[in-house]
Amino acid sequence: MKYIISIIGLIVVFVLAMLASNNRKKINYKPIILMVIIQIVLAALLLNTKFGLVLIKLFAEVFTKLLEYAGEGVTFVFGGIANKGEAPFFLTVLLPIVFISVLIGIFQYLRILPFIMKGIGLLLSKINGMGKLESYNAVASAMVGQSEVFITVKKQLDHLPAHRLYTLCASAMSTVSMSIVGAYMTMIEPKYVVTALVINLFGGFIITSIINPYSVDSKEDILDIQDEDKQSFFEMLGEYILDGFKVAIIVGAMLLGFVALIAAINNVFDMIFGISFQQILGYVFSPIAFIMGIPWSEAVKAGGIMATKLVTNEFVAMIDLTKIQSSLNPRSVGIISVFLVSFANFSSIGIIAGAVKGLSEKQGNTVARFGLKLLYGATLVSILSAIIVSFVL
Numbered sequence: 001m002k003y004i005i006s007i008i009g010l011i012v013v014f015v016l017a018m019l020a021s022n023n024r025k026k027i028n029y030k031p032i033i034l035m036v037i038i039q040i041v042l043a044a045l046l047l048n049t050k051f052g053l054v055l056i057k058l059f060a061e062v063f064t065k066l067l068e069y070a071g072e073g074v075t076f077v078f079g080g081i082a083n084k085g086e087a088p089f090f091l092t093v094l095l096p097i098v099f100i101s102v103l104i105g106i107f108q109y110l111r112i113l114p115f116i117m118k119g120i121g122l123l124l125s126k127i128n129g130m131g132k133l134e135s136y137n138a139v140a141s142a143m144v145g146q147s148e149v150f151i152t153v154k155k156q157l158d159h160l161p162a163h164r165l166y167t168l169c170a171s172a173m174s175t176v177s178m179s180i181v182g183a184y185m186t187m188i189e190p191k192y193v194v195t196a197l198v199i200n201l202f203g204g205f206i207i208t209s210i211i212n213p214y215s216v217d218s219k220e221d222i223l224d225i226q227d228e229d230k231q232s233f234f235e236m237l238g239e240y241i242l243d244g245f246k247v248a249i250i251v252g253a254m255l256l257g258f259v260a261l262i263a264a265i266n267n268v269f270d271m272i273f274g275i276s277f278q279q280i281l282g283y284v285f286s287p288i289a290f291i292m293g294i295p296w297s298e299a300v301k302a303g304g305i306m307a308t309k310l311v312t313n314e315f316v317a318m319i320d321l322t323k324i325q326s327s328l329n330p331r332s333v334g335i336i337s338v339f340l341v342s343f344a345n346f347s348s349i350g351i352i353a354g355a356v357k358g359l360s361e362k363q364g365n366t367v368a369r370f371g372l373k374l375l376y377g378a379t380l381v382s383i384l385s386a387i388i389v390s391f392v393l
Contacts, residue, residue, distance in 0.1 A: 002293060002390065009291035009387040010036070017210040017380055020373060022163065026213040031128050035202045036388075038127070042202075044392040046195045047334075053191075060190035063182045066103070070096030070182075094248040100182055101244025102237060104143070109236045113143055128205040131216035134164065138171035138201055143178050150355050157360045164216070166374065167208045169356070169367055173348050173378035174204035176314075176341055180247070187318040188337040192389075196341035199388055203381040211377050258312040259319070278320075281307030292339065292383060293390030294332050301328065302336050310379060313347060314340045331393045339386040344378035 018024055046052035074095045107113040121136030128135060133156065141149045149172055150157065160168070176184070176197065184193045231239070266276040273280075282304030289302035301324055309317035317340050325333045343351075349371035357364020367374070 005291065006293055006387055006390045009293065009390070010384070012291050013207075013380055013384050013387065014210065017207050017377070020211050020376060022212055024213075026215075027210055028213065032206050032209055035128060035206050039199045039202050039206075039385075039388045040391055042198050043195055043388050046198065047191060047389070047392050056191045056194050059194050060185060063185055063190070066100060067096050067182050067186070070099035073099060094183060094252050096182055097180060097248045098241060098244035100178065100180075101240050101247065104178060105236050105240030105243075109231075109233060117143060124201070124205075128202075128209070130167065130205060130209070131164070134167045134171070134205075134216075137168045138175065138204055141172040141177075142175040142197060142201060157356070157363055160363070162366050162370070163212055163214050165356075165363060165366060166212050166370055169352050169370075169374050170208045170212070170377045170381075171204045172352055173343050173374060174200050174207075174381040176200075176343055183315075184318065184341060187315075187322055188340070189334075192334055192337035193341055195389060196338045196385055199338075199385045200342055200381060203384045203388075204378075206384065207377050207380045211373070211380075255313075255315055255319075258316050262308065262312065262316065278304040278308060281311070288383060289336075292386040293335050293393075295329070298328050298332050302332060305336055306339060309340055310345055310375075313345050314342065331390075334393050335386045335390050338389045339382045342378065342382045342385075344375060344382050346375065348378075349375055 018027075021027065044052075046056060104113070117136055117140045120139045122132060123135075124139065125132045125135035133153065137149060137153060150168075153168070157165075181193060181197070262278065266278060269275060269277040269280065279300070282300040282302075285303030285307045286296075286299035287303075289299040289306060290296055292302075294302045305317050305320050305324075308320055321333070321336060321340065328336075349368075352374070353364055353368040353371060356367045
């Protein structure tokens with residue numbers, strides 16, 4: 001029965017994507033089918049095989065060790081602030097982002113990351129039927145972040161037509177930055193974080209190939225990557241340390257505001273209607289949760305978490321998931337966890353449009369105009385990834 005529901009879910013996602021398609025006649029189905037198969041194989045490999053479990057364990061151990069190193073710095077600066085036996089979210093989850101950001105900066109400075117991003121991007125371009133730039137951008141988004149990635153393609157930004165710009169922005173919203181992966185792993189199981197990272201990459205190509213189909217002329221398909229201004233090693237370290245701290249502060253501020261706002265709205269709705277706002281959203285999103293493979297008895301709870309992620313951000317939704325996961329079956333927790341690992345929410349529209357506008361006023365306005373369509377596509381990517389995982393759990 002679960003396979004029938006998952007197949008129905010795939011059909012629904014593809015129909016929803018086709019309803020928003022710019023040109024259904026230009027959709028190339030061959031790479032789409034190939035990428036769906038690759039997603040299922042990779043999900044099964046990571047979640048259902050010894051090799052996958054070893055790989056995920058290794059990945060998780062690396063980040064656990066990195067978080068330990070980050071904890072040394074946090075304890076040195078903030079030691080004594082926390083009450084004994086308690087672990088404040090900002091100190092234990094968000095501040096380690098600073099250290100991860102430093103490591104990314106070092107790998108960028110040594111030209112290791114650009115080499116990896118270009119290599120994987122070129123390989124992906126052979127599979128997805130898209131351009132080299134689009135493939136590189138998807139990989140780079142997952143490594144350096146949804147706003148920073150546009151700096152690396154700054155030279156080409158002004159010359160990109162709207163349809164190619166949409167694909168670049170959709171990739172940035174569908175993935176998550178490596179600097180924030182460690183924070184996710186403190187709230188949901190690492191195996192679901194790693195699986196989502198991998199299959200979201202292909203999911204972004206699948207959905208954009210349907211919503212925004214086009215072909216790239218080989219003469220136009222030039223990968224011209226912007227090198228960062230030459231800095232000394234310690235200048236670079238200082239910059240990435242501050243950048244990481246800014247991310248931690250911004251996420252912390254957004255969590256403070258959104259959690260408080262949701263609590264206030266829930267209270268108002270409860271007093272007036274006898275039901276919380278999140279419960280209402282849960283009923284609205286419950287059919288989507290069901291086609292993702294969530295049992296109907298748990299679909300309202302799952303739908304509420306999904307809606308919270310869309311309206312606020314993935315951190316707020318992950319916090320909510322940790323509160324109720326004991327009341328859900330493990331398969332449902334896995335499916336929801338994979339859905340949550342992406343930047344697909346309303347605030348990301350402003351982040352991406354702002355990042356592009358900072359580099360190109362004209363292109364920033366273009367991104368703002370298709371912002372809702374961008375969020376629609378990125379949300380379908382999250383739903384698709386959750387459905388793929390439902391096949392193998």
